[in-house]
Amino acid sequence: MPSLFKRSLLPKLRSFPLTADAVGVLCGAAEFRRCLLEKIASATRRIYIVALYLQQDEAGQEILDALHAAKLARPELDVVVVVDWLRAQRGLIGAGKQPGNSAWYQEMTRTHASEVPIYGVPVQTRELFGVLHLKGFVIDDCVIYSGASLNNVYLHKFDKYRYDRYHLLHNRELADSMQHLVQHGLVASKAVHRLDLPNLPTTRSLRNDIGDLRSRLKHAAYDTTQGTTDRTGLSVSPLLGVGKNNPLNRVICELIASAQQQLTICTPYFNLPLAIxxxxxxxxxxxxxxxxxxGDKTANDFYIPPSEPFRVISALPYLYEISLRRFAKRHQRNIDSGQLNLHLWRDGDNTYHLKGMWIDRRYTLxxxxxxxxxxxxxxxxxxxxxxxxxGELLEPRGKELAEIFQHTRRIEHFQNLETLAEYPAGVAKFLKRVSRVRIERLLYRIL
Known part of the structure; x- marks a missing residue:
């Protein structure tokens, strides 16, 4: 269909051709962990791990041990780990003062004969105003793509899991493109330093370099010169974005605008931008x-049961539910007709972290x-x-969607969602105070 946008990006995207058997979908977090460990163990040329964080816990230890073992067995292996600079130097929210994961990284480098460099990328000078949220692990010519970070719950190491999407794409050109961005767009920057070595520079001392990095990232893109604009067959396009009106944001909006029959959207935190x-x-x-x-508010990773002491962070799932209730109320007529279906995901005390879109029978983001x-x-x-x-991927696409919907229930009416009066006392008190001083809109912009 013709684009509704005057400066449309979608038809101009360069892509890498794929075959259907080069795309795989994993069915859960435990399978994702097993696959990741197997791929690391069998790697022969390169391992590039990019995540928000690599946590010091049992699953994180398992991944880092596997990386060191692979490097020790094959010293020529190119192994790089990239995480957010600020996230790596603080403890868990609400867990008191902690040294952060960087201290663990340094201990691992000090005590191992092999070397696995772990780089910290500072997207901003404060975590509140921007983090490294890139995804994708490049192992040889395979890209493992998921929204998950690396810890016990994301990798389903024990009883609980955090549900995400998990895809494998075997394509050398895509893997090369993603590695190139990490190597030349991130690691080469003066703002980026190794977290696994002692005597880290302060974030304050890097302010100018961080500003330069962010400015350059606003104009950065994946190298797709080996790709094509011929969209006659199955293909994949890598997209990058930071800041207002970036190419990724624009493509997301164009995809929604291109939908003619059916659109499915997944998001863990219901707080959609005005453009969407x-x-x-x-x-x-x-x-x-x-x-x-x-996700149901109880499936939010910030959810804290009412039986536990109130913390400000525990109000976030309720803020998202308020936003969802307002949206449902505005669109109740569409809900009644069945044209709009709002689904809440919940599976015991597990958490939900799915993102992405399915547009008609053609596009998957x-x-x-x-x-x-x-x-x-x-x-x-x-x-x-x-x-x-x-439609070469309709079967695995359908299986993934069926698995996602397995633990959902449809919201029949906006009144099915709780109101402020039904929230725990601490949460309700905080949200009333936020509303009175009119900082609710600011919270929605940064959380």
Whole structure:
């Protein structure tokens, strides 16, 4: 269909051709962990791990041990780990003062004969205003793409898991492109330093270098010169974005605008940017059926049971539910007709972290982008866009969606969602105070 955008990016995207058997979908976090460990153990040329964080816990230890073992067995192996600079130097939220994961990285480097460099990327001078939110592990010519970070719950090491999407794409050109960005766009920057070595520079001393890095990232893109603009077959396009109106944001909006029959959106934190809300409204007006899958507030990774002491961070799931209730109320007529379906995901006390979109029977967007104002303005994000004009991936695509919907329930009416009066006392008191001083809108912009 012709684009509704005057300066459309979608038709101009360069992509790498794929075969259907080069794309795999893993069915859960435990399988993701097993696959990742197997790929690391069998790597022969390169391992590039990019994640928000690599946590010091049993699963994190297992991954880092596997990286050291691979490097020790094959010293010629190119092994690089990239995480967010600021996230690596603080402890867990609400866990008191902690040294952060960087101290563990340094101990691992000091006590191992092999060397696995771990680089910290400072996207901003404060974590609140932007983090490294890139996703994708490059192991030889395979790209393992998931929104997950690396710790016990994301990797389902024990009883609990945090549900995400997990895809394998075997394509040398895509793997080369993603490695090139890490090597030349991130690691080569003066703002980026190894976290696994002692005597780290202060963030304050890096302010100018961080500003330069962020400025350059606003104009950066994956190298797709080996790709093509011929979209006649199955292909994948890597996308990068940071800051307002970046190419990734624009493509997300264009994808929604291109939908003619069906659109499915997953986001863990229901706080959609105005640009997405606008395109959803337009899609509803032209008759598109829309499914939006979000986590129940109890499946939010910030959720704290009412039986535990109140902490400010525990109010976030309720803020997202308030946003969802407002959206449902505005679109109740579409919900009644079945054109709009809002689904809440919940599976025991496990948590939900899915992101991405499925557009008609053609496009699938793999991304770590939360589709919220923070992702659209502050964090460094990426995505892989699968274009499937002949429906070669409809079967695995359908299986993935069926698994996602397995633990969901449809919201029949906005009144099915709780109100402020029904929230725990500490949460309700805090949200009333936030509303009175009118900082609620600011919170929605940065959280």
């Amino acid at each position: 809300i606008r395109e959803i409204n337009r899609a509803l007006a032209r008759g598109v059926k829309i499914d939006i899958v979000v 793999l991304t770590g982008n939360n589709l919220n104002p923070r992702a659209f303005r502050l964090d460094l994000e990426n995505a892989l866009l699968l274009d499937d004009p002949h």
